[in-house]
Every structure is written in structure tokens, then in C-alpha cells.
Amino acid sequence: RKEVEQDPGPFNVPEGATVAFNCTYSNSASQSFFWYRQDCRKEPKLLMSVYSSGNEDGRFTAQLNRASQYISLLIRDSKLSDSATYLCVVRGPYGGSQGNLIFGKGTKLSVKP
Amino acid sequence: GAGVSQSPSNKVTEKGKDVELRCDPISGHTALYWYRQSLGQGLEFLIYFQGNSAPDKSGLPSDRFSAERTGGSVSTLTIQRTQQEDSAVYLCASSLGEGIGANVLTFGAGSRLTVL
Numbered sequence: 001r002k003e004v005e006q007d008p009g010p011f012n013v014p015e016g017a018t019v020a021f022n023c024t025y026s027n028s029a030s031q032s033f034f035w036y037r038q039d040c041r042k043e044p045k046l047l048m049s050v051y052s053s054g055n056e057d058g059r060f061t062a063q064l065n066r067a068s069q070y071i072s073l074l075i076r077d078s079k080l081s082d083s084a085t086y087l088c089v090v091r092g093p094y095g096g097s098q099g100n101l102i103f104g105k106g107t108k109l110s111v112k113p
Numbered sequence: 114g115a116g117v118s119q120s121p122s123n124k125v126t127e128k129g130k131d132v133e134l135r136c137d138p139i140s141g142h143t144a145l146y147w148y149r150q151s152l153g154q155g156l157e158f159l160i161y162f163q164g165n166s167a168p169d170k171s172g173l174p175s176d177r178f179s180a181e182r183t184g185g186s187v188s189t190l191t192i193q194r195t196q197q198e199d200s201a202v203y204l205c206a207s208s209l210g211e212g213i214g215a216n217v218l219t220f221g222a223g224s225r226l227t228v229l
């Protein structure tokens with residue numbers, strides 16, 4: 001099982017739709033969880049952290065399910081500008097590989113008019 | 114500076130030549146990461162620095178790749194005897210070394226390497 005796994009998509013949705021992405025991680029000792037966003041031919045940027053109790057930032061809601069080892073990102077009322085690749089990032093236990101930060105390969109979202 | 118600065122932004126080289134890519138992290142960021150990304154692919158981890166030391170070099174794909182960091186600041190990624198499969202965007206990121214800030218990576222715009 002890959003350390004961090006995401007559905008690569010693409011997810012093609014109309015404007016105004018609600019879309020959800022899931023991400024699974026293999027190490028139950030993982031400590032912190034994040035969603036990054038990467039626009040086409042640009043660098044990744046932090047979108048939001050994922051807290052145990054779930055958290056919301058405007059149209060974006062992130063949730064963590066430690067028992068099932070997955071995190072999710074929900075986008076409501078999709079905008080054209082939401083089109084991007086969404087990267088799931090997991091901070092592993094101390095002493096882990098990759099500087100403790102594991103990036104998923106990303107889920108591509110395309111919002112159409 | 115205000116952000117992570119990488120140079121050159123674009124580099125075209127001939128197969129077999131050596132290249133150096135530079136990363137200037139955000140001032141005060143002790144952690145520095147190098148990744149590469151081929152077209153349409155995910156991020157591939159290369160190396161991680163904490164200060165000047167590299168506790169994790171596990172991602173370097175071959176001994177043609179090396180990296181160093183001096184003064185806890187600027188880092189250089191060197192690729193010797195470049196091959197066509199080295200063509201990719203090389204991304205550098207930095208973060209605070211500890212605390213909540215350690216989780217927030219700020220990426221540079223990348224160095225696009227093309228090996229002919």
C-alpha cells in the first residue's frame with residue numbers, strides 16, 4: 001500500500017457543483033494532515049490544514065478519520081478558479097522518511113462553465 | 114526575501130553536461146526540501162535539510178545527484194552528466210524547523226530543466 005494515496009481524477013464538474021476528494025494514508029502513527037493546491041505549471045501552495053475535529057474555510061471543508069486512515073476535502077459551490085490539482089500531504093511520525101512530509105500524487109479538478 | 118527564490122527559472126542543457134540549481138529559502142526557515150516534478154506527474158522527494166545537515170537523502174535518484182546547504186540558508190542541487198530523463202521541474206520548499214510552522218511549506222516557482 002502506498003504511503004499516501006489519492007484518486008488521480010480528473011474530476012470534471014459544472015460550476016456550482018459540490019465535489020469531494022478522499023485521501024488514504026498507510027501509517028497509523030501519522031501526526032498531521034494538509035491539503036495543498038497546485039495550479040497548472042505553478043508551485044504547490046497550502047490550502048488548509050486538517051484538524052481532528054474537522055474544519056471549514058469558506059466553501060472548503062476538510063475532515064479526518066483516524067480510524068479508517070483517510071482525510072477528505074469537500075468543495076461546495078465550485079468556481080472556475082477552483083480548477084487545479086489538490087495534493088494530500090501527511091506528516092509521518094518522527095524519524096520517518098521524506099523529511100516526514102509525504103505528498104500524494106494529487107487529484108485533478110476541472111470546473112466547467 | 115519575501116518568498117523562496119530559485120534560479121535559474123529555466124535551463125536547457127546538453128546531455129552529459131553538469132547543472133547547478135540554486136534555492137534561496139525564506140529567511141529564518143531552517144528546513145529545506147528539494148522535489149522534482151515531471152510533466153503531469155506528482156512530486157518526487159529528493160532531499161531534506163535541517164540546517165546544514167541532510168538527515169534524509171533517500172530520494173536522490175542516483176549518485177549523479179548531490180545537494181548541499183551552507184550557512185543554514187542557500188542550497189545548491191547539482192546534477193552531473195545530465196541525462197534526458199533528468200528533464201523536469203525542480204522545486205525547492207522551505208519551512209520553520211519546528212512547531213506548527215514546520216508543517217507549512219512555502220515553495221519556490223521552480224527551475225525547469227530540459228536536457229537535450
